[in-house]
Amino acid sequence: MSQKNSADLTQLRDQIDAIDTKIQSLIAERAGIAGLVAASKRHNKSAVYYRPERESQVLRAVKARNQGPLSDEVLVRLFREIMSACLAQQKPLKIAFLGPEGTFSEMATYRYFGHSVQAMPESSIDQVFTEVEAGVADFGVVPVENSTEGAVNNTLDMFMSSPLKICGEIDLPIHHYLMSKQQRLDDIKIIYSHRQTLAQCRGWLKSNAPDIETVAVSSNAEAARRAAYSEHAAAIAGQTTAALYGLHILHQQIEDQADNATRFLIIGNQLLAASGDDKTSLMIAAKDEPGLLYHILRPMNEQGVTMTRIESRPSKRKRWDYVFFIDMIGHVDDKPIAATLREIQRFTQQVKVLGSYPKSV
Numbered sequence: 206m207s208q209k210n211s212a213d214l215t216q217l218r219d220q221i222d223a224i225d226t227k228i229q230s231l232i233a234e235r236a237g238i239a240g241l242v243a244a245s246k247r248h249n250k251s252a253v254y255y256r257p258e259r260e261s262q263v264l265r266a267v268k269a270r271n272q273g274p275l276s277d278e279v280l281v282r283l284f285r286e287i288m289s290a291c292l293a294q295q296k297p298l299k300i301a302f303l304g305p306e307g308t309f310s311e312m313a314t315y316r317y318f319g320h321s322v323q324a325m326p327e328s329s330i331d332q333v334f335t336e337v338e339a340g341v342a343d344f345g346v347v348p349v350e351n352s353t354e355g356a357v358n359n360t361l362d363m364f365m366s367s368p369l370k371i372c373g374e375i376d377l378p379i380h381h382y383l384m385s386k387q388q389r390l391d392d393i394k395i396i397y398s399h400r401q402t403l404a405q406c407r408g409w410l411k412s413n414a415p416d417i418e419t420v421a422v423s424s425n426a427e428a429a430r431r432a433a434y435s436e437h438a439a440a441i442a443g444q445t446t447a448a449l450y451g452l453h454i455l456h457q458q459i460e461d462q463a464d465n466a467t468r469f470l471i472i473g474n475q476l477l478a479a480s481g482d483d484k485t486s487l488m489i490a491a492k493d494e495p496g497l498l499y500h501i502l503r504p505m506n507e508q509g510v511t512m513t514r515i516e517s518r519p520s521k522r523k524r525w526d527y528v529f530f531i532d533m534i535g536h537v538d539d540k541p542i543a544a545t546l547r548e549i550q551r552f553t554q555q556v557k558v559l560g561s562y563p564k565s566v
């Protein structure tokens with residue numbers, strides 16, 4: 206390096222040091238003020254420290270201010286971590302997720318809450334609900350739909366009996382990697398993965414591994430664990446799982462849809478105030494009468510409410526009896542949504558508001 210280059214580098218690093226000093230003292234100042242907010246909440250007996258609607262407003266403002274060079278996604282992640290650390294000064298949140306470690310649910314947990322939480326891996330979706338209902342965890346993170354494979358029925362069905370509310374959502378881009386102790390696909394005799402993951406890679410497997418046996422297991426992490434113990438096995442899982450289990454990545458991003466994504470729900474006990482950009486989820490039990498869907502869709506149309514999703518599931522009460530799960534844009538306190546609900550209630554057996562929550566930022 207020339208003398209001039211070396212002097213330039215020293216000067217640039219001095220500038221970075223000066224900026225870091227400012228950033229650090231601003232973060233400390235912010236944490237101090239967040240501590241004061243928490244102290245003011247403490248006066249209230251039923252104090253709620255975690256406020257997802259406020260956090261999503263902060264993150265939207267970060268995106269709106271961004272002029273580069275860092276992407277919105279990167280800045281949101283950094284601010285998420287700052288808020289996560291500020292909140293954890295009081296008491297780290299306990300978050301139950303569909304485990305084991307290394308699953309996409311774990312990734313969604315840290316993306317949504319930041320890393321200053323106590324993440325608790327659970328063995329099933331039912332167990333995530335149970336832990337939150339029992340108050341062992343403050344919130345839970347469960348998958349609800351995948352852009353390639355559709356609904357996660359287990360999660361929808363849990364809402365039929367659970368009193369929990371939806372407090373948030375996060376869309377996670379999902380990329381799948383083929384990993385093994387072996388370096389070559391020719392040496393693989395069996396491929397393990399979760400049923401949903403195998404389905405999301407169906408086309409790739411048909412074209413590239415038509416003769417290799419595929420076996421569905423309870424999670425992608427369990428698949429990686431098995432591949433780590435076996436000479437001629439591979440797993441399909443997320444990128445970070447490979448390092449966790451000491452496996453080589455043989456093929457990258459083998460999902461059939463390049464924009465494959467999974468939507469996760471945050472479940473808890475809180476009903477949230479409006480954040481300004483919200484969704485409302487409903488569960489509707491049908492009356493055995495003709496025109497039911499019409500009676501659901503008509504008021505939405507009249508009130509100008511946008512529906513983003515509709516699913517039906519067997520009610521499990523009697524044969525050919527169904528419940529509908531509907532997502533709409535808006536908050537339950539918004540006039541058009543409130544009017545829509547009143548109208549739907551007149552023609553259906555039961556309308557349960559599963560929650561109004563900030564749209565994924």
Ligand SMILES: O=C(O)C(=O)C[C@]1(C(=O)O)C=C[C@@H](O)C=C1
Nearest residue numbers: 239242255256259260288291292
């Ligand atoms: O605004 C609040 O209510 C705060 O507690 C502050 C703060 C933050 O760091 O910005 C921290 C935690 C909450 O979840 C939301 C926001």
